Amino acid sequence: MDLHGIRPERALELMDAMLLYRRFEEKAEEAYAIGKIGGFCHLHIGQEAAAAGSILPLREDDYAISAYREHTQALAKGVPPRAVMAELFGRADGTSGGKGGSMHIFDAGRRFMGGHGIVGGQVPLAAGMGWSIRYRGGDQVVVCFMGDAAVNQGAFHEALNMSAVWDLPVIYVVENNAYGMGTAFHRVSRTGIDEKAAAYGIPTRVLNGQDVLETYAAFEEMAGTVRDGGGPLFVDLQTYRFKGHSMSDPVSGTYRSREEVEGKIESADPIRVLADRLREAGHLTQEALEAMDARAREAAQDAFDAADASPAPDPEALYRNVYSELNPDGRLFFDGLDRPDFAR
Amino acid sequence: MDLHGIRPERALELMDAMLLYRRFEEKAEEAYAIGKIGGFCHLHIGQEAAAAGSILPLREDDYAISAYREHTQALAKGVPPRAVMAELFGRADGTSGGKGGSMHIFDAGRRFMGGHGIVGGQVPLAAGMGWSIRYRGGDQVVVCFMGDAAVNQGAFHEALNMSAVWDLPVIYVVENNAYGMGTAFHRVSRTGIDEKAAAYGIPTRVLNGQDVLETYAAFEEMAGTVRDGGGPLFVDLQTYRFKGHSMSDPVSGTYRSREEVEGKIESADPIRVLADRLREAGHLTQEALEAMDARAREAAQDAFDAADASPAPDPEALYRNVYSELNPDGRLFFDGLDRPDFAR
Amino acid sequence: MAEITYREALNQALREEMARDESVFLMGEEVAEYDGAYKVSKGLLAEFGEQRVVDSPISELGFAGLGVGAAMTGLRPVIEFMTFNFSILALDQVINHAAKMLYMSDGQISCPIVFRGPTGAALQLSAQHSQACETYYVHAPGIKLVTPATPADAKGLLKAAIRDNDPVAFMEGELLYNFKGEVPEDDDFVIPLGVADVKREGEDVTVLTHGKMVHVALQAAQKMEKDGIHAEVVDLRSLRPLDVDTILASVRKTNRVVYLEEGWSYVGVGAQIVSLIQEEAFDHLDAPVLRVTQADVPMPYAKNLEQLAKPSAQRVVEACERVLYRTV
Amino acid sequence: MAEITYREALNQALREEMARDESVFLMGEEVAEYDGAYKVSKGLLAEFGEQRVVDSPISELGFAGLGVGAAMTGLRPVIEFMTFNFSILALDQVINHAAKMLYMSDGQISCPIVFRGPTGAALQLSAQHSQACETYYVHAPGIKLVTPATPADAKGLLKAAIRDNDPVAFMEGELLYNFKGEVPEDDDFVIPLGVADVKREGEDVTVLTHGKMVHVALQAAQKMEKDGIHAEVVDLRSLRPLDVDTILASVRKTNRVVYLEEGWSYVGVGAQIVSLIQEEAFDHLDAPVLRVTQADVPMPYAKNLEQLAKPSAQRVVEACERVLYRTV
Ligand SMILES: Cc1ncc(C[n+]2csc(CCOP(=O)(O)OP(=O)(O)O)c2C)c(N)n1
Ligand SMILES: Cc1ncc(C[n+]2csc(CCOP(=O)(O)OP(=O)(O)O)c2C)c(N)n1
Numbered sequence A, B: 001m002d003l004h005g006i007r008p009e010r011a012l013e014l015m016d017a018m019l020l021y022r023r024f025e026e027k028a029e030e031a032y033a034i035g036k037i038g039g040f041c042h043l044h045i046g047q048e049a050a051a052a053g054s055i056l057p058l059r060e061d062d063y064a065i066s067a068y069r070e071h072t073q074a075l076a077k078g079v080p081p082r083a084v085m086a087e088l089f090g091r092a093d094g095t096s097g098g099k100g101g102s103m104h105i106f107d108a109g110r111r112f113m114g115g116h117g118i119v120g121g122q123v124p125l126a127a128g129m130g131w132s133i134r135y136r137g138g139d140q141v142v143v144c145f146m147g148d149a150a151v152n153q154g155a156f157h158e159a160l161n162m163s164a165v166w167d168l169p170v171i172y173v174v175e176n177n178a179y180g181m182g183t184a185f186h187r188v189s190r191t192g193i194d195e196k197a198a199a200y201g202i203p204t205r206v207l208n209g210q211d212v213l214e215t216y217a218a219f220e221e222m223a224g225t226v227r228d229g230g231g232p233l234f235v236d237l238q239t240y241r242f243k244g245h246s247m248s249d250p251v252s253g254t255y256r257s258r259e260e261v262e263g264k265i266e267s268a269d270p271i272r273v274l275a276d277r278l279r280e281a282g283h284l285t286q287e288a289l290e291a292m293d294a295r296a297r298e299a300a301q302d303a304f305d306a307a308d309a310s311p312a313p314d315p316e317a318l319y320r321n322v323y324s325e326l327n328p329d330g331r332l333f334f335d336g337l338d339r340p341d342f343a344r
Numbered sequence C, D: 001m002a003e004i005t006y007r008e009a010l011n012q013a014l015r016e017e018m019a020r021d022e023s024v025f026l027m028g029e030e031v032a033e034y035d036g037a038y039k040v041s042k043g044l045l046a047e048f049g050e051q052r053v054v055d056s057p058i059s060e061l062g063f064a065g066l067g068v069g070a071a072m073t074g075l076r077p078v079i080e081f082m083t084f085n086f087s088i089l090a091l092d093q094v095i096n097h098a099a100k101m102l103y104m105s106d107g108q109i110s111c112p113i114v115f116r117g118p119t120g121a122a123l124q125l126s127a128q129h130s131q132a133c134e135t136y137y138v139h140a141p142g143i144k145l146v147t148p149a150t151p152a153d154a155k156g157l158l159k160a161a162i163r164d165n166d167p168v169a170f171m172e173g174e175l176l177y178n179f180k181g182e183v184p185e186d187d188d189f190v191i192p193l194g195v196a197d198v199k200r201e202g203e204d205v206t207v208l209t210h211g212k213m214v215h216v217a218l219q220a221a222q223k224m225e226k227d228g229i230h231a232e233v234v235d236l237r238s239l240r241p242l243d244v245d246t247i248l249a250s251v252r253k254t255n256r257v258v259y260l261e262e263g264w265s266y267v268g269v270g271a272q273i274v275s276l277i278q279e280e281a282f283d284h285l286d287a288p289v290l291r292v293t294q295a296d297v298p299m300p301y302a303k304n305l306e307q308l309a310k311p312s313a314q315r316v317v318e319a320c321e322r323v324l325y326r327t328v
């Protein structure tokens, strides 16, 4: 029984990862409902395979960067669930000490480079990270995630063109969940995502993003190609969003029917897809799966509890890290407000 | 002897037009050298066939819009040489009363919509003009000119995508002269201009822009297709700039050799190309050609004289047409300067 | 008069102007099938069809420019930015194209276009989604800027903006959409651009402000009332054209002024108004004009930090006390 | 000391900093093979190679963003905008990304990047090529803004900007590139950001200004000298950080102030400085602070109109006479 050449132990790790992402996001949903999380909160439920399959094949020193639907990608890059959840709560122990929130998860040490809220804005940034790698003669890879709607931003095109011209080591991944908010992609493009890199001569692959094994195997191979100097790659990673665009948006409505969503959840839940495969292959029993899931739920609950126990940021943090240093010679702040000494 | 199915009389009109453009631009060059024209001045010398072949097939109520290398395109759309030259001189009788200058020739009545200085900026504007036509159910066509370097601007991609999605009646024409200032196109793109509309599913044609007959025949046909609701088209119109990027830039240098330029002038001068064709076909004698050229020189000289005789703009024009009306209730200008009554 | 929300007022203005003038259309992200990210365009697709209520791709620069081109050829586009934060991507088309077209063509080509959407902060949307964009839109001549604070102003000013022959930036507020108020039912209820509105009369101190901060100013005025301070609240409503007469009249009356705005201080709108006041009413000022603005930091996500960063009625009161030399 | 042009001073600063620090590279349109549209990068390609001196496509938003991404990962990009007029296209990457990255990541990721090029008008370049862009770059916190007026300042400040750990907008002037002046040869000649320079001492009136207008201010001061008016000319040099002490010291000395700037008045830099002065030195002002700016119109092409639109020494003199109540 073929697992795309992936060892059963590794496949089980992928299952662990996806279960964690699912339970983590469900916790976030719960926390949002009771007001522990504010602002916009975009869940990745349904797209877990896209995160696990693309990031787990990477090296620690590879970079990942994304848009605002990035909680699970941060987890995949090794950011502790407690730190991510605390950031969603806006607490001192969050990845950005509570300053960034759901859309701006950063962990420089683990090379998770955010967490960006302007659609398409992260794409040129990723090209710049690829530029740094090439500039230093390194062999790291950058994986840049974006949604399908981002390909209609000029920044995407300018960045892909430069990446091709300069052979930058970046894998551009469109998490193609077929909708940008309430707009079906086919309503805002005459062609498919897979044609969007054609003008730059960047090799393109279409993958079933609900099949974590297919995705993992493909990214393992692509990371190798890019690492060996193959230049940029482009991926149409086909997936589906099971929840609303953000916590404040409906799951279905005029733009997609309840039937459509339920059908997808039936047929294309990445966790169920993998579970079935592993069961058929005899690598997973129902009991084992339940035990794994129990651990995932514990981890999510632990993240929730830790976040909830974390204090609000120190008011003094308000003026910290606007600038790297406070200028000795001139004034930097002009709001006329009293400031903690360090920021005078 | 085939003239791409174009009647000899029409072919001779194309010759008349190109001679006028050539002599007009040479006059501008002369005027710039003696300080009658200031600022940036981008000549179209060498690219005359691109203007004549693409615009003369159009109807009066079709629109043309361009970048800053647009003098001859304005002439092609019927703007009087005197008015264009006066604008280059910054005089009251110029198309914009001297306010626009070389980069901003406008003639709304003749539907020449500028004259724009931000590379790629005119492309979304053209889409909007196509939108207006479709909105009103008209059958006009918009021809939008840009340089090869403009395809690296995000605005180009965003506009082409929307044009395809909404079937806008626009012909996007890249005057591909192989260089953006001192940068050869192949240094800033891995693919050719002809691949730049692929991501939008817009039909693309590659034309020899030095052959006015080929260009004219193709645009006559394309305008018909677009008029009949065929949606947008894209053209890689291959041409060559015989002069420097602007009057302040060298004709050749590190970025292209003198030999290259001279070779092109030898082999691909659109006027010579057409003259040879007409002579072989027995439609043109040397005498006739010289007579036509003499008329073109006269027209250019006449434009120069008229422009030179035109007064500088009235100082009161400074505050005119910043806004359509002067607001009766509030203040619009904040410079604290004395203003003519109309602008108080 | 009927009491309706700010959202409904905008919706009425759009509906009435689209019914009145065939050349008006609405384009933006999610404005049609989704009824607008904030439901401002609710029902318009059903009423006017997809030719006139148009969902755009996420291409701010592109669809802003498309709108400008449509305006150059005689239509009256209303371009909705889901929020003005994203419109920074479109600024070249606004400033270098829309605002300059009439001048570069010396009057041949006008741009009757409205760019509208919410500006400024809502609740915990963090640094990239909480920006007040007035400064970016009002610095360059050739464009007008309107910032309604109430449902009536929203309706009357949007109708005026759509009928205006120049580009108009029309800045709303996410936190205002549910705000209710009395709005005249008259189909031709139009509020001319460039007329400020004294939202509250007072003689001791003038609080000048615009947009959603008007409500913060009114809260502050109420607080002060308890201490016997009678604050006048002047809502500029439109920042360009600017109702200088009303501003100066209030300054001459109270001789003490505070400018309250939502955004950053450095070259904020308040800086311009202060500069104008001290130039034109220097001898009428008994104290420096103080400004209450956002803290000079990108907007933080955490609730407590966001509250510290935003202007508050309390800070307005303190500023007023300072210009009244009442502080101990 | 050697007398060199402003262009050469910038070139030296780039060369020295690139030699000093491997992580510094220069990217922009025409900077390499063409030696820069204004020849600022002359010879750098030959010296440092195409990895560190890079011709970009005409993709302002893209290469500005690429620079930010490179800075986020430890390099020190110098991004040249052929002129800042075109950088409006890149503003989202500057304001929403570069300026906010350190804050959104709470100090994890800094952006040591310089955005440089000419700002403001040259000669007859018309509306889209003559814009002074200070306001767009200085409104948002998280970025610094420097505007050198002389070769020495250009060199010392560019070296400081490149060594700075925050994003710095560095605005030059086409009309300054050929301007000559004395420049220290010292390899470590660095002028700290946030230190203004009194370019001329005087006690009667203060002309505050920045960038190329410094020279207009000095001409005006000379003219006034003839009438016995001793004007002080203070060059702010950097607008953020801002040397408030030097500004206030001069105000306290002369009690009369004019702000001169190249760009538009509405929320121009001058508005902010005026607001600050009247707030912090109210009792030291004997007259309102007046401003001399570009006429409030898009820049016209015609020579006579352009001259009317630009600030002139004569207008500075008139403004000074008004604050001195010398006008008849
Ligand atoms: C430039 C910009 N425009 C608009 C928005 C508002 N917005 C946030 S997410 C979104 C839809 C993006 O869809 P997609 O790229 O497919 O990502 P998905 O949400 O499906 O993961 C929009 C319009 C934004 N954040 N940035
Ligand atoms: C957005 C923008 N960036 C840079 C410039 C400066 N510039 C003017 S023309 C030009 C080269 C354009 O080349 P191309 O598009 O091929 O047109 P061509 O000059 O060859 O006709 C550049 C870089 C500009 N005007 N606008």
Ligand SMILES: [Mg+2]
Pocket (backbone or CB within 6 Å): A147, A148, A149, A175, A176, A177, A178, A179, A180, A181
């Ligand atoms: Mg999507």
Ligand SMILES: [Mg+2]
Pocket (backbone or CB within 6 Å): B147, B148, B149, B175, B176, B177, B178, B179, B180, B181
């Ligand atoms: Mg070219």
